[in-house]
Amino acid sequence: xxxxxxxxxxxxxxxxxxxxxxxxxxxxxxxxxxxxxxxxxxxxxxxxxxxxxxxxxxxxxxxxxxxxxxxxxxxxxxxxxxxxxxxxxxxxxxxxxxxxxxxxxxxxxxxxxxxxxxxxxxxxxxxxxxxxxxxxxxxxxxxxxxxxxxxxxxxxxxxxxxxxxxxxxxxxxxxxxxxxxxxxxxxxxxxxxxxxxxxxxxxxxxxxxxxxxxxxxxxxxxxxxxxxxxxxxxxxxxxxxxxxxxxxxxxxxxxxxxxxxxx
Amino acid sequence: xxxxxxxxxxxxxxxxxxxxxxxxxxxxxxxxxxxxxxxxxxxxxxxxxxxxxxxxxxxxxxxxxxxxxxxxxxxxxxxxxxxxxxxxxxxxxxxxxxxxxxxxxxxxxxxxxxxxxxxxxxxxxxxxxxxxxxxxxxxxxxxxxxxxxxxxxxxxxxxxxxxxxxxxxxxxxxxxxxxxxxxxxxxxxxxxxxxxxxxxxxxxxxxxxxxxxxxxxx
Amino acid sequence: xxxxxxxxxxxxxxxxxxxxxxxxxxxxxxxxxxxxxxxxxxxxxxxxxxxxxxxxxxxxxxxxxxxxxxxxxxxxxxxxxxxxxxxxxxxxxxxxxxxxxxxxxxxxxxxxxxxxxxxxxxxxxxxxxxxxxxxxxxxxxxxxxxxxxxxxxxxxxxxxxxxxxxxxxxxxxxxxxxxxxxxxxxxxxxxxxxxxxxxxxxxxxxxxxxxxxxxxxx
Numbered sequence: 072x073x074x075x076x077x078x079x080x081x082x083x084x085x086x087x088x089x090x091x092x093x094x095x096x097x098x099x100x101x102x103x104x105x106x107x108x109x110x111x112x113x114x115x116x117x118x119x120x121x122x123x124x125x126x127x128x129x130x131x132x133x134x135x136x137x138x139x140x141x142x143x144x145x146x147x148x149x150x151x152x153x154x155x156x157x158x159x160x161x162x163x164x165x166x167x168x169x170x171x172x173x174x175x176x177x178x179x180x181x182x183x184x185x186x187x188x189x190x191x192x193x194x195x196x197x198x199x200x201x202x203x204x205x206x207x208x209x210x211x212x213x214x215x216x217x218x219x220x221x222x223x224x225x226x227x228x229x230x231x232x233x234x235x236x237x238x239x240x241x242x243x244x245x246x247x248x249x250x251x252x253x254x255x256x257x258x259x260x261x262x263x264x265x266x267x268x269x270x271x272x273x274x275x276x277x278x279x280x281x282x283x284x285x286x287x288x289x290x291x292x293x294x295x296x297x298x299x300x301x302x303x304x305x306x307x308x309x310x311x312x313x314x315x316x317x318x319x320x321x322x323x324x325x326x327x328x329x330x331x332x333x334x
Numbered sequence: 335x336x337x338x339x340x341x342x343x344x345x346x347x348x349x350x351x352x353x354x355x356x357x358x359x360x361x362x363x364x365x366x367x368x369x370x371x372x373x374x375x376x377x378x379x380x381x382x383x384x385x386x387x388x389x390x391x392x393x394x395x396x397x398x399x400x401x402x403x404x405x406x407x408x409x410x411x412x413x414x415x416x417x418x419x420x421x422x423x424x425x426x427x428x429x430x431x432x433x434x435x436x437x438x439x440x441x442x443x444x445x446x447x448x449x450x451x452x453x454x455x456x457x458x459x460x461x462x463x464x465x466x467x468x469x470x471x472x473x474x475x476x477x478x479x480x481x482x483x484x485x486x487x488x489x490x491x492x493x494x495x496x497x498x499x500x501x502x503x504x505x506x507x508x509x510x511x512x513x514x515x516x517x518x519x520x521x522x523x524x525x526x527x528x529x530x531x532x533x534x535x536x537x538x539x540x541x542x543x544x545x546x547x548x549x550x551x552x
Numbered sequence: 553x554x555x556x557x558x559x560x561x562x563x564x565x566x567x568x569x570x571x572x573x574x575x576x577x578x579x580x581x582x583x584x585x586x587x588x589x590x591x592x593x594x595x596x597x598x599x600x601x602x603x604x605x606x607x608x609x610x611x612x613x614x615x616x617x618x619x620x621x622x623x624x625x626x627x628x629x630x631x632x633x634x635x636x637x638x639x640x641x642x643x644x645x646x647x648x649x650x651x652x653x654x655x656x657x658x659x660x661x662x663x664x665x666x667x668x669x670x671x672x673x674x675x676x677x678x679x680x681x682x683x684x685x686x687x688x689x690x691x692x693x694x695x696x697x698x699x700x701x702x703x704x705x706x707x708x709x710x711x712x713x714x715x716x717x718x719x720x721x722x723x724x725x726x727x728x729x730x731x732x733x734x735x736x737x738x739x740x741x742x743x744x745x746x747x748x749x750x751x752x753x754x755x756x757x758x759x760x761x762x763x764x765x766x767x768x769x770x
Contacts, residue, residue: 099434102458145459171526179525186456189519194440196509203499204426206418208582210411214364214631214639224690226649226657228718234651235658236732238674359617360635363581377638399577413578420575420595424582 101149104128106184116185121177122160125153156180255285255295260302268312274324277303277314348381351390358387368408368498404503406494415501435465439474443496443508444520447478447489452522466490474499566599569608576605586626652683657692661714661723665696665707684708692717 098104108127112119132150135142159173201207263282277299285295303325306312316323348354357378361369374384388409392402400411413421431439438461441453453461469475478491492505502508514520566572575596579587592602606627610620613629621630631639649657656679659671671679687693692714696707710723720726 099457100459175526179523182523183456183458186519187458189514189517190437190440190444190456193444193508193510193514194436197440197443197500198436200500200502200509201415201418203412203501204424204428207415207501208413208418208421208424208578209366210363211424211582211584212628213366223646224649224653224686225646226654226717228720230649230654231658231661231718232727232732234654235662238655238658239732356615356617356632357635357638360631361617361638363618363629364631364639377641397574399574399579400581411581413582414574417575417578420579421582423595424584 101128101146102183102187104131104146105149105180106187109184116188117181119181119184121180122157125157125160128153129157253288253290253294255282255291255298257298257301257305260295260298261305264299264302264306265311268306268325268327270327272327274315274326277323277325280325348383349379351383351387354378354382354384354387355390355394357382358384358391362391362402362409362411365410368405368410368494370408374409403501405498406504408494410498412501429468431468432465434462435468438465439469439492439496442469442475442490443492443505444511444514445522446491446505447481448491449481449487449489451487453490566601567597569601569605572596572600572602572605573608573612575600576602576609580609580620580627580629586623586628588626592627649686650683652680653686656683657687657710657714660687660693660708661710661726664709664723665699666709667699667705667707669705671708 098107105124105128108131109116109119109124111127112123129150132142132146135146156173156176160177164172203209259282264280267280278296280299280303281292281295285291300323303312303314303323306325307314310328312328313326314323315325349357358374361374361377371385371388374388375382378384378387388402395401395411398414399417400413403410403412434457437457438453441456442448445452445456450461450466466475472495473493474496475490476493478489480486480488496502497504511520567575576592579592579595589603589606592606593600596602596605606620613619617632617635618629619632621628655675656671659674660666663670663674668679668684684693690713691711693708694711696709698704699707714720715722
């Protein structure tokens with residue numbers, strides 16, 4: 072059955088409401104279906120027969136069920152509610168019944184249908200308006216406002232000083248490591264002295280034995296002096312040289328020890 | 335004539351109105367989006383009165399190929415609608431909206447601010463997530479204030495883009511709005527007792543009806 | 553006034569010139585590219601004379617906020633040149649110099665003229681090209697003389713702008729380590745010996761070196 076309507080437009084299908092197309096999917100819910108049905112009454116929505124409408128709907132649901140068409144729960148809820156409304160409209164009112172009258176219920180349903188129809192009309196009018204990008208147009212080459220973003224960097228004298236102070240004090244926080252390249256070891260001093268000592272027949276200032284390039288830089292000089300002094304003591308101990316210092320803070324002098332065998 | 339760069343300095347006098355009109359014209363021509371009076375005021379030299387300049391400008395463009403239109407509280411220049419046929423090349427193919435989306439949009443426009451539950455009540459069917467999403471994505475609707483009712487549901491309202499798209503000065507200019515309101519069709523009328531799928535309104539004490547049934551019959 | 557849809561049919565007369573002018577106006581406004589006369593002719597109703605309409609339109613916009621200009625052999629509407637400033641919104645953002653930049657700047661200020669290699673030695677980490685560039689761009693440093701050492705590396709010195717910004721009369725006015733310490737900026741006594749390879753001359757580290765060195769002095 073449904074197939075025979077396949078090619079028809081939705082509108083035609085809807086207008087053929089009396090045949091009651093059993094294509095529930097075509098409707099957006101029970102209210103939509105009811106609104107479509109009400110159109111067949113071809114009267115002002117405020118004057119339609121809700122009773123007639125309810126009967127139509129119930130017949131539709133029955134037929135749909137007969138065709139074993141899956142009906143969404145809200146269709147069945149609506150059917151139950153309409154059956155209830157129908158009974159209210161047909162039977163004399165029970166004076167003890169506290170609920171709303173059938174008339175009120177019917178009036179509200181009519182209001183709902185009319186409101187839905189009104190919104191559909193409004194939607195149609197809205198979509199029929201001239202639309203931007205279809206009927207009227209915006210500027211084709213918008214010159215977007217150029218945001219000239221000027222970044223201004225600031226730094227105060229305090230920032231500057233703190234940065235410098237941080238750099239200069241960084242060693243305090245650095246784990247202690249030997250600066251190897253600035254260190255002259257005793258072994259190096261010993262090697263150097265052993266090689267040079269044979270030429271030291273006379274008392275010579277120990278400081279003149281500092282290696283080349285280690286005399287001026289205070290740090291290197293300190294390291295070389297200490298290593299050379301320690302090496303000289305080692306050579307004295309080994310009996311290779313003599314050492315002397317004339318006064319406090321006077322220069323330390325060394326001399327090759329005369330070899331007893333040498334004569 | 336040389337125009338001073340904008341100065342937030344009241345020492346400089348505002349430029350003459352004719353000059354202000356030129357400036358508003360330049361700014362509106364330069365942007366595709368509507369520009370608010372406040373933004374115009376911020377961009378024009380200090381002491382300018384863009385609102386007045388707009389009045390002059392609007393008048394100047396009456397009957398021309400483009401016109402100065404009000405969109406919400408902003409202003410824009412748009413081509414005259416009767417010349418749309420010249421612009422086939424510029425036409426933007428918009429995604430076709432589903433019937434559900436169009437109806438939902440209309441309901442939001444005419445009933446705003448409106449909650450999702452209210453939209454569903456009016457349509458008599460659930461509103462799918464995708465429908466609302468699509469409208470939000472088009473920037474035709476946005477979230478309004480939460481309703482001060484239990485659950486504090488969000489509401490939806492239409493945007494400036496919506497007004498711009500449909501050439502409306504404000505939501506009050508929606509077609510047929512007055513008539514719908516007069517007919518009471520924009521009311522959120524609580525159903526008597528329990529309606530189908532509706533929340534409880536106030537329980538109107540049911541009056542006994544004398545003539546049952548066919549009172550709606552013509 | 554209603555305009556007929558374009559017809560390539562000479563049975564229809566071309567619209568009046570005023571109407572053609574409106575059409576040209578709308579097309580120029582809405583198109584993204586400048587439009588040639590030929591293209592205008594193709595878009596306007598048959599028999600129109602867009603060249604003439606353009607003359608009228610150009611005249612109409614003379615002295616306005618926007619003007620009709622020729623771009624190559626095509627036409628467009630553009631903001632009047634004297635109103636260009638309206639299309640800019642200047643925002644000034646104040647940002648602190650990065651730590652790398654301020655440290656580099658401090659080293660240059662205290663040690664100028666100084667080579668990049670020297671800055672890196674003092675900082676103990678590499679100095680990125682961007683940091684130097686940023687300082688050059690700020691005009692806080694400039695190139696000094698090349699160092700007469702192998703490779704003849706460039707040196708950096710601070711500029712007058714630097715001195716102005718920091719309120720200094722000369723770079724020599726920068727506080728020395730003693731003063732930094734007195735001001736509480738240096739909490740720890742510097743280690744004996746020096747920071748990595750520095751020699752600032754008049755600070756107390758040099759004194760300490762001398763004192764210790766004396767031990768071996770004759």
